[in-house]
Amino acid sequence: MHFKIHRGTHEIGGSCVEVWTENTRILLDFGMPLVEKDGTSFDFGKYKTLNAVELIERGVLPDIKGLYNEDDLLMDGVIISHPHQDHYGLSNFIHKKVKHFLGKATHRIIEISNLFMSQQVHIENVTYFEKSKTFLIGDISITPYWADHSAFDAYSFLVEANGKSIFYSGDFRNHGRKANAFKWFTHNAPQDVDYLLLEGTTIGRDTKPFKTETEIEAELTEVFGQPGKINLVYTSGQNIDRLVSIYRACIRTGKTLVVDVYVATILRNCRHLPEFHFRQRNLEI
Numbered sequence: 001m002h003f004k005i006h007r008g009t010h011e012i013g014g015s016c017v018e019v020w021t022e023n024t025r026i027l028l029d030f031g032m033p034l035v036e037k038d039g040t041s042f043d044f045g046k047y048k049t050l051n052a053v054e055l056i057e058r059g060v061l062p063d064i065k066g067l068y069n070e071d072d073l074l075m076d077g078v079i080i081s082h083p084h085q086d087h088y089g090l091s092n093f094i095h096k097k098v099k100h101f102l103g104k105a106t107h108r109i110i111e112i113s114n115l116f117m118s119q120q121v122h123i124e125n126v127t128y129f130e131k132s133k134t135f136l137i138g139d140i141s142i143t144p145y146w147a148d149h150s151a152f153d154a155y156s157f158l159v160e161a162n163g164k165s166i167f168y169s170g171d172f173r174n175h176g177r178k179a180n181a182f183k184w185f186t187h188n189a190p191q192d193v194d195y196l197l198l199e200g201t202t203i204g205r206d207t208k209p210f211k212t213e214t215e216i217e218a219e220l221t222e223v224f225g226q227p228g229k230i231n232l233v234y235t236s237g238q239n240i241d242r243l244v245s246i247y248r249a250c251i252r253t254g255k256t257l258v259v260d261v262y263v264a265t266i267l268r269n270c271r272h273l274p275e276f277h278f279r280q281r282n283l284e285i
C-alpha cells in the first residue's frame with residue numbers, strides 16, 4: 001500500500017490524500033483550499049471559468065491521474081470525511097463515474113447547502129457508510145470511526161491493505177457534544193497502526209483551551225437571562241452542537257429561539273438521522 005498527501009501538510013484545509021495498491025486507487029477527501037499560497041483567503045470565484053487542466057497548472061487542483069472528468073477513469077473511490085468544504089469542495093471536477101463514500105447526513109447537508117450557496121457541489125454515485133462498519137473498495141479496507149467535530153457527521157478512517165494500515169483522523173476535537181465519541185475512541189483505537197495522518201489545525205498555536213459546549217451554554221444562559229433584551233447570535237448553521245447550546249440556553253431562560261430559513265432547513269432535513277438523535281440523547285435537560 002502506498003499513499004501521497006497531495007495537500008494539507010502546510011495549511012489548514014484543502015485536504016486530499018491518495019492511497020493505492022497494485023489493484024485499487026482511492027482518495028481520502030477532496031477539499032477546497034481555505035487560503036492562497038500567499039496566505040490570503042481562497043476565493044474560487046477567481047477560478048470558476050477554468051477547466052481541470054488549467055486549475056492543475058495553477059495549483060488549485062492536485063495533479064492526480066485518472067481522477068478528473070477529462071481523464072480516463074483510474075480512481076476507484078473517493079471518501080469524504082465530513083461536510084466541510086475544505087474536505088469536499090472541489091468534487092465537481094471528479095469524473096462522474098467515480099464512486100463516493102460518505103455518511104448519509106454528510107450528503108444531506110451538502111445537498112441542502114447547494115440550495116443556499118452560489119458555489120454548488122454535486123456529489124453523485126454515492127454509497128453511504130456507517131460508523132464502525134468496515135467496507136471494501138477493491139482490495140483496500142476502510143473502517144469509519146465517529147469523530148467529535150463542529151461538522152454534523154464527521155469520521156476518521158482506518159485504511160488497511162497488503163498487511164499495512166493508515167489511520168486518517170480527519171478533523172476532530174474533544175470539547176463538543178460528542179466528546180464521548182472521542183473518549184470511546186481513546187479506549188478503542190486500532191492498535192499497531194503503521195501510519196498516522198493527524199489533523200493539526202491548532203498544533204503550534206499558542207491558544208487558550210477551547211471552551212466546552214457546556215461552558216458555552218452556561219455563558220449563553222447568563223447573557224440570555226438579562227431581562228428585556230433580544231439576543232442576536234451569529235453562528236454556523238451547520239454547527240448543530242452550537243445550535244443545541246443556544247437552544248438549551250433559551251429553554252433555561254424562557255426565551256423563544258428563532259432561526260433563519262437556512263438553519264431551519266438543515267434541522268428539518270436532519271432530524272430523522274441517527275446522528276441527530278445521538279446528540280439529543282446526550283442532552284441533560
Ligand SMILES: [Zn+2]
Nearest residue numbers: 082084151171
Ligand atoms: Zn472540518
